Amino acid sequence: MDAAIVGTGITRFGMFVGTRLRKLASCAADRALDDAGLDAADVDLVVVGNAAAGLLTGQEMIRAHTALADSRVAGRPMLSVENACASSSSAVHLGILAVASGAHDTVLVVGAEKMTSADRTLAGRTLATAVDLEREGQVAPDGAARPVFMEIYAAEARAYMQRSGATPRDLAAVAAKSSHNGSLNPIAQVRDPLTVDEVLAARTIVDPLTRPMCSSIGDGAAALVLTRPELARRRGQQAVRVLASTVGAARAGDAGDVVARTARRAYEQAGLGPADVDVCEVHDAAAPAELLIAEELGLVPAGGAVALARDGAFTLGGRCPINPSGGLVARGHPIGATGAAQIVELADQLRARAGGRQVEGAGTALAENAGGSLGNGPAACVVTLLAAP
Amino acid sequence: MDAAIVGTGITRFGMFVGTRLRKLASCAADRALDDAGLDAADVDLVVVGNAAAGLLTGQEMIRAHTALADSRVAGRPMLSVENACASSSSAVHLGILAVASGAHDTVLVVGAEKMTSADRTLAGRTLATAVDLEREGQVAPDGAARPVFMEIYAAEARAYMQRSGATPRDLAAVAAKSSHNGSLNPIAQVRDPLTVDEVLAARTIVDPLTRPMCSSIGDGAAALVLTRPELARRRGQQAVRVLASTVGAARAGDAGDVVARTARRAYEQAGLGPADVDVCEVHDAAAPAELLIAEELGLVPAGGAVALARDGAFTLGGRCPINPSGGLVARGHPIGATGAAQIVELADQLRARAGGRQVEGAGTALAENAGGSLGNGPAACVVTLLAAP
Numbered sequence: 148m149d150a151a152i153v154g155t156g157i158t159r160f161g162m163f164v165g166t167r168l169r170k171l172a173s174c175a176a177d178r179a180l181d182d183a184g185l186d187a188a189d190v191d192l193v194v195v196g197n198a199a200a201g202l203l204t205g206q207e208m209i210r211a212h213t214a215l216a217d218s219r220v221a222g223r224p225m226l227s228v229e230n231a232c233a234s235s236s237s238a239v240h241l242g243i244l245a246v247a248s249g250a251h252d253t254v255l256v257v258g259a260e261k262m263t264s265a266d267r268t269l270a271g272r273t274l275a276t277a278v279d280l281e282r283e284g285q286v287a288p289d290g291a292a293r294p295v296f297m298e299i300y301a302a303e304a305r306a307y308m309q310r311s312g313a314t315p316r317d318l319a320a321v322a323a324k325s326s327h328n329g330s331l332n333p334i335a336q337v338r339d340p341l342t343v344d345e346v347l348a349a350r351t352i353v354d355p356l357t358r359p360m361c362s363s364i365g366d367g368a369a370a371l372v373l374t375r376p377e378l379a380r381r382r383g384q385q386a387v388r389v390l391a392s393t394v395g396a397a398r399a400g401d402a403g404d405v406v407a408r409t410a411r412r413a414y415e416q417a418g419l420g421p422a423d424v425d426v427c428e429v430h431d432a433a434a435p436a437e438l439l440i441a442e443e444l445g446l447v448p449a450g451g452a453v454a455l456a457r458d459g460a461f462t463l464g465g466r467c468p469i470n471p472s473g474g475l476v477a478r479g480h481p482i483g484a485t486g487a488a489q490i491v492e493l494a495d496q497l498r499a500r501a502g503g504r505q506v507e508g509a510g511t512a513l514a515e516n517a518g519g520s521l522g523n524g525p526a527a528c529v530v531t532l533l534a535a536p
Numbered sequence: 537m538d539a540a541i542v543g544t545g546i547t548r549f550g551m552f553v554g555t556r557l558r559k560l561a562s563c564a565a566d567r568a569l570d571d572a573g574l575d576a577a578d579v580d581l582v583v584v585g586n587a588a589a590g591l592l593t594g595q596e597m598i599r600a601h602t603a604l605a606d607s608r609v610a611g612r613p614m615l616s617v618e619n620a621c622a623s624s625s626s627a628v629h630l631g632i633l634a635v636a637s638g639a640h641d642t643v644l645v646v647g648a649e650k651m652t653s654a655d656r657t658l659a660g661r662t663l664a665t666a667v668d669l670e671r672e673g674q675v676a677p678d679g680a681a682r683p684v685f686m687e688i689y690a691a692e693a694r695a696y697m698q699r700s701g702a703t704p705r706d707l708a709a710v711a712a713k714s715s716h717n718g719s720l721n722p723i724a725q726v727r728d729p730l731t732v733d734e735v736l737a738a739r740t741i742v743d744p745l746t747r748p749m750c751s752s753i754g755d756g757a758a759a760l761v762l763t764r765p766e767l768a769r770r771r772g773q774q775a776v777r778v779l780a781s782t783v784g785a786a787r788a789g790d791a792g793d794v795v796a797r798t799a800r801r802a803y804e805q806a807g808l809g810p811a812d813v814d815v816c817e818v819h820d821a822a823a824p825a826e827l828l829i830a831e832e833l834g835l836v837p838a839g840g841a842v843a844l845a846r847d848g849a850f851t852l853g854g855r856c857p858i859n860p861s862g863g864l865v866a867r868g869h870p871i872g873a874t875g876a877a878q879i880v881e882l883a884d885q886l887r888a889r890a891g892g893r894q895v896e897g898a899g900t901a902l903a904e905n906a907g908g909s910l911g912n913g914p915a916a917c918v919v920t921l922l923a924a925p
Contacts, residue, residue, distance in 0.1 A: 148639065167670070192783065198597055201590035201665070208587055208620040208666035209908035209915045212785060216668060222787030226626040226916070230615040231597040237615040241630050248636035250537065250781075276590070277597035279605060281556070392639075394581065396601060398611030519598035526598045527615070 148416070150243040151386035152533070153379045154183025154372035155491040160336040160479030163366045164263045168204055171368040171484075172259035173218030179255060179370035180219060183384060187218075190372075191251035193225035194242045196235025196258040198483035198518070202273040204261060214259055223255075229483075230394075231277040231518030232432070234258065235369070236486025236529035240392045242373045252378055258487030259368035270364040271295075274482070277519035277526070282399060294352060297361050299520055300433035301353035307439050308355070313453045315355055319346035322360045322434035324462050325470050329477025331463075331504040336365050336479030360434040362480035369487035371494065387494045390511070390532040391416035396521075403523025406443040406515060406530075413530040414445075419511065421445035424467060424532075426496055426506040428489035430517040430525075431474040437461070440515055441469060444530075463504055471496060471504045486516035490531055497535040510535045537805070539632040540775035541922070542768045543572025543761035544880040549725040549868030552755045553652045557593055560757040560873075561648035562607035568644060568759035569608060572773060576607075579761075580640035582614035583631045585624025585647040587872035587907070591662040593650060603648050612644075618872075619783075620666040620907030621821070623647065624758070625875025625918035629781045631762045641767055647876030648757035659753040660684075663871070666908035666915070671788060683741060686750050688909055689822035690742035696828050697744070702842045704744055708735035711749045711823035713851050714859050718866025720852075720893040725754050725868030749823040751869035758876035760883065776883045779806035779900070779921040785910075792912025795832040795904060795919075802919040803834075808900065810834035813856060813921075815885055815895040817878035819906040819914075820863040826850070829904060830858060833919075852893055860885060860893045875905035879920055886924040899924045 156178025158171050172195070180187065195214055201207035211225040230237035235258025242254040262270040275295045307313060323343045329335035341359055349357040379386035393416060395409030414420050421444060429444070431437040438452035446467055447455050455461070461469040472478040472492040475485060493512035495501050512533045519526030545567025547560050561584070569576065584603055590596035600614040619626035624647025631643040651659040664684045696702060712732045718724035730748050738746040768775035782805060784798030803809050810833060818833070820826040827841035835856055836844050844850070850858040861867040861881040864874060882901035884890050901922045908915030 149637075169670070199590070201588070202596045204669075206665060206669050207591045207662060208618065209668065209910065210618055212787075212908065212910055212915045213668050213670065216671075216788060222785055222790060224783040225785050226617055226619040226630075226783060228615055228617055229597065229599055234615075241615075241633070244630070244634045244637040244639055247639060248538075248633040250633055250636060273596060276595060279598065279602050280593075280595050281558070281602065282605075394613040394615060396611055396614050398601075399605060401611060519601065521598065521601055526601045 148243055148389045148392060149247045149375050150373055150389040151376045151379050152371050152494045153374050153384040153386050154179045155494050156182055157334050157369040157488060157491050158367050159334045160365050160367035160481060162263045166366060168200060168259055168261035169214050169217050171366060172214035172257050175368035175370040176215055176218040176220055176255060176257045179372050183372040185372060187220045187223060189253050190220050190223050190255045191253055192245050193220050193223050193255045194238040195225060195227040196238030196483050196487060197227055198229055198231055198234040198260060199273045203269060220255060230527045232482045233486055233516045233518030233527040233529050234483040236516035236531060237394060239371060239487060239490055240394050240529055243389050243392045246373050246375050252374060254373045255370060256487060257368060257370040258484040260481035260483035261366045262364040262481055263366055279521060296432060297353045297356060300436055301356045304355055304435040307435060311450050311453050315347060316343055317453050318355060318360060318435040319343045321437050322346045322476055325434060325474045325477045326359060328463060328471050328504055329473025332473050332478055335473045335477050337477040356433050362432045362475040365479040365481045367479055367481040367484045369484050369491045371487060371490060385498055385536045387497045387536060388534040390534050392531045395528040397524055397526050399522050401522040405524050405528045406440060409528040409530045410444045413532050417532045423511050424513045425509045425511050426471060427469045427513045428472060428492055429469055429515045431470060431476055432480060434476050437469055444515060468506050471506055486529060489514040489516055493533055497533055537632055537778040537781060538636045538764050539762055539778040540765045540768050541760050541883045542763050542773040542775050543568045544883050545571055545759040546723050546877060546880050547757050548723045549754050549756035549870060551652045555755060557589060557648055557650035558603050558606050560755060561603035561646050564757035564759040565604055565607040565609055565644060565646045568761050572761040574761060576609045576612060578642050579609050579612050579644045580642055581634050582609050582612050582644045583627040584614060584616040585627030585872050585876060586616055587618055587620055587623040587649060588662045592658060609644060619916045621871045622875055622905045622907030622916040622918050623872040625905035625920060626783060628760060628876060628879055629783050629918055632778050632781050635762050635764050641763060643762045644759060645876060646757060646759040647873040649870035649872035650755050651753040651870055652755055668910060685821060686742045686745055689825055690745045693744055693824040696824060700839050700842050704736060705732055706842050707744060707749060707824040708732045710826050711735045711865055714823060714863045714866045715748060717852060717860050717893055718862025721862050721867055724862045724866050726866040745822050751821045751864040754868040754870045756868055756870040756873045758873050758880045760876060760879060774887055774925045776886045776925060777923040779923050781920045784917040786913055786915050788911050790911040794913050794917045795829060798917040798919045799833045802921050806921045812900050813902045814898045814900050815860060816858045816902045817861060817881055818858055818904045820859060820865055821869060823865050826858055833904060857895050860895055875918060878903040878905055882922055886922055
């Protein structure tokens with residue numbers, strides 16, 4: 148792919164009930180421009196990833212224009228992309244195509260979501276619209292109380308325990324590892340490191356998931372500046388190269404293999420394999436999913452993630468650190484911002500800017516972002532492969 | 537732009553209360569594939585343009601997957617784009633970039649919207665979210681009754697009458713012309729040709745706009761297959777070439793010149809000027825806007841549209857026919873489908889497939905699609921220039 152990342156920007160992630168979406172999105176956008184050393188006039192296209200502002204804020208249309216109304220790029224050509232929790236990695240995919248096409252020299256991608264509000268049931272009701280409502284049935288009037296996606300992740304975790312021999316301690320260890328990473332990430336939503344025992348002792352959301360194993364609702368925004376590598380060179384910008392970007396989709400009744408399929412196409416596009424990956428950000432909407440995704444991505448053999456996790460392979464300093472940012476459970480999961488946040492983390496890792504959570508010598512990085520539920524797995528998946536400058 | 541249109545598909549436009557969005561979108565998608573002579577497996581990416589399914593149907597997320605659940609492309613990589621009433625021309629823009637980048641050989645773009653429902657106030661309340669709600673104030677509880685956009689178009693028409701000398705008959709003549717074109721279009725929502733007197737005698741919506749001068753709510757879908765010209769040649773497909781595709785955006789307090797700015801960039805990209813355009817589809821959400829847009833696009837000198845319209849320049853057989861499909865007021869305006877529908881009409885005109893409304897010898901065509909309201913004009917604008925095979 149003839150594309151590179153030359154700037155990143157991110158806000159704090161957290162529950163900021165009084166902070167508007169436009170403040171978050173504009174802050175991330177302007178920070179990414181500053182990081183790239185560019186002006187708004189240099190930006191040819193802005194692609195906003197947002198999953199659910201229509202239900203969450205009422206702003207169903209002109210989402211991009213309103214989210215960026217207070218930013219320096221207000222008035223630049225823009226549009227908005229939805230792909231559930233994979234919205235902003237999908238936006239990055241389109242941004243990559245835009246610069247690779249030659250039609251746009253510089254593209255700003257912004258992922259943003261504002262989930263908290265005075266109505267405490269709103270975010271839950273909104274998340275429940277990331278399934279096929281006609282097939283699954285409309286959300287019941289009391290649907291607000293049911294954590295639809297945590298039920299899905301819990302069922303997946305139970306099935307995984309059965310076939311892999313993972314114990315409750317193994318699942319808790321993933322959350323403890325992520326909380327440790329989050330404690331090293333200044334923008335993370337959850338910054339308290341937890342022990343395995345603390346994770347196990349926490350309140351159960353849906354068995355076997357306890358509270359620290361589940362991503363919370365939250366608010367945040369992340370942004371990236373994309374350009375072509377030769378332009379970055381000419382401008383003297385440090386450029387993280389895009390090796391691959393692939394989008395996958397599920398359909399009703401399929402094999403639930405969308406993550407594996409999408410990753411295979413990404414490796415093929417990049418001309419490398421899972422063994423070449425030095426650091427990953429994956430879609431751990433619940434912590435145990437990290438083990439399953441490591442297998443789906445081919446980072447470890449099927450059924451092999453538990454043993455490797457016990458050996459510390461996925462911790463900072465391990466063979467292949469996963470979710471150095473803290474992942475969805477610790478950095479946070481403001482849904483439309485997550486995909487961009489993963490790629491911001493990896494671009495910062497590859498430029499050796501990740502501070503206390505830096506993965507030494509990281510040369511190749513992989514982001515896996517999933518969205519919605521359809522058939523026997525996520526509805527959407529985007530895999531991005533990046534290389535250090 | 538290294539992109540071409542090799543297939544089109546469109547549904548009937550109209551008020552089909554009992555017809556689901558997925559039926560409309562899937563029908564248009566499959567027709568476009570059939571027209572291109574391609575299978576679903578040939579499609580590398582599907583870009584869905586949809587403006588407001590979240591509020592209109594409740595399906596806030598995985599819009600693409602659910603809209604196309606019943607189509608042959610279910611399971612192909614897909615995502616959804618929002619840019620208010622310019623959603624599906626924005627989707628076409630991204631589809632063009634996707635094939636031009638070389639990363640995708642064949643892209644299907646589908647624009648779809650389902651506006652009618654048992655709740656007769658829903659569509660009006662939804663349209664009112666295409667302004668900046670924080671700046672303009674939330675929709676009032678009785679907001680359902682106010683046709684927000686028709687008020688904007690009426691104010692624009694009154695100002696235009698004052699500065700151009702256009703009379704109520706001039707405005708009505710535009711609607712009568714469009715209704716004539718719609719009567720020749722088998723998929724049009726309004727198929728009864730009206731006289732100028734009938735348009736003037738109809739019920740006033742907001743002075744000076746009478747009912748036939750205003751686009752209605754409606755349901756419909758339109759789809760296009762895009763590929764690179766050399767691939768089309770190899771496959772033996774008749775290919776409508778994309779000469780330019782530009783996206784523009786407004787910001788609060790700007791000059792309201794987004795249409796003119798976006799068109800200028802499109803002419804520059806294509807290396808041609810307004811005098812080269814043989815046929816247009818423009819965003820006549822209310823009929824009088826057609827005259828103003830003709831001036832903004834440079835098709836006629838500022839203030840010159842009225843005299844040329846009186847001479848019949850914009851009718852079928854005139855110097856530069858505008859809205860041969862019937863435009864938004866007659867073909868219909870299911871908002872997320874409109875941009876794709878305009879381009880379907882022009883691609884069919886350029887392939888001499890437009891039946892009784894064919895513009896003889898059409899070689900170059902222009903589509904102008906606008907969305908939302910911001911500052912002193914539309915929030916978004918997309919201009920597309922196409923050339924006959």
